[in-house]
Amino acid sequence: MTVPSWRIHGLSVEGYRHRRQGLPCQDACGWVVTSAVAVLAVADGAGSRPRSEEGSRLAVKLAAEHFARRAGAAVEVQPGEAVHELLRDALQDVSDDFLDRTGSDAPDFATTLTVVVLAPGWLGHLTVGDGFVVARAGTEDGERQFHLLPQAAAVSEYSNETVFLTSPDAARWTHTECLSDDGIDGVLLSTDGLAQAMLNRSASGAQSPNTSFADAVFRSLDTAPDDADGKLAALLRSDRLTALNADDKTLLRAVRTSRG
Template sequence: MIVAGAVVQGTGHLAAGRGCQDAFKAADLGGAVVLAVADGAGSRERSALGAHLAVDAACRVLAEGVPAAEDAPEVWTAWAAAGGARLVAEYLGAAQAVLGATAGATAGEAADVGALAATVAAAVVRPPWVAVVSVGDCFGTVLTRQAGAAERCHLVMPPPAPGGPGPVFLSSPGAALQVRTFVVWEPELSGVVLATDGCAALSLDHPEVHGLPPEAGPVPATRFFCGLAATLRANGGDAEPLRALLSGPAAARTGDDLTVLCAVLDGW
């Protein structure tokens, strides 16, 4: 399995003098891999730290007790649901510990985990299984391929619909009740890609592009996801083309930080 990721500071953040508030991390479990991306809230001063706490917590929690490839679907779905709740609890504990340990922090500041607000999406890839856990507006795509056919991409964890309520953060009240999970057994699995919401304009098409009604929601762009997978297979996982893609003119439209992390099966 080829794992590669890149994070690029958004043009809007550069113009405003703000640092990058995205983070990503992967953990190789031997036969399985955990992927995690996080997006810190732009309005919170310590959200970059919150994003790093989020991916650390995701890789730590979701590396524990991963079901076997031969386990039943109900085992995987129960494990993913429990893992989402544990992820929120682990993040909150880490955030409270960090803020409480900050030199000069008052009691009120130490309790304000909202200062570290971040969203997160994480995936455990153990072919043919994929389990995705998300809090907030990061999103996930699964790639599949039949022998002799073109690769396809499927948006399995979409970002929230535009015009809805603001994003839920790991530090939001009741976040554990708003965890989204998705589990799939896919014998034609060829890759998994996670991205922060800044990548939506670059990697998701409006449904009208594919002749679909607006209510169908965003559609993953084949040119982005399948092109990326093909490039990584060809170069053995060099992330530089991915970094260049996230730094190109099309990516500049968003102004937000952009992060992509993927695991690509190299047997195709």
């Protein structure tokens, strides 16, 4: 099966709180494209931990390495439980490597991690913590359709509590997903700093994508704009988004440029 081509672009910027305090961005994003798969990852370092900025960068680096290696070695795997197992095994590789590198200070590097693997015939998705993924697939009445992929269960009733890669029971709260839909032609990963802008919440608490925002974000990459970093940074630091959430913000997006 031929590997589809993807145009990928992403950026993490410091939120208003960190700019005001002179602190660095504690979010990170990264990706890798091999001859077999593309792997995208975003991470949100715990604001209360002294080395979470380093932790988020390390998490996305290790995710790109280990998920690409696992998925590349099993590129012929069929959608289903085998993909879930592959994702869990890759996360274990990341966790082991992360802990080996950080040692007894690992809690100081606490970070969430969200990963998407784009492989021929399937999309794999894994979340540790409160990151989220939106996929673009199909049309209805001529309008593009956007889908919020299932998220990990909330660790508690309090919205400011989440699970980190270094949490002792992280595996219990990790969510994996496997989609086999050739209609998926765009995917977006984000940390929780964009949740208010990107997601709508119904009276029952159910979440769904903000279609106008998602459509604009994907379309800007479809057209491959000049100065993509500058334009995305301006959006993420805009007064409109800052008014919704003053946290660090990450947006990593991929659009398909060929069907393979």
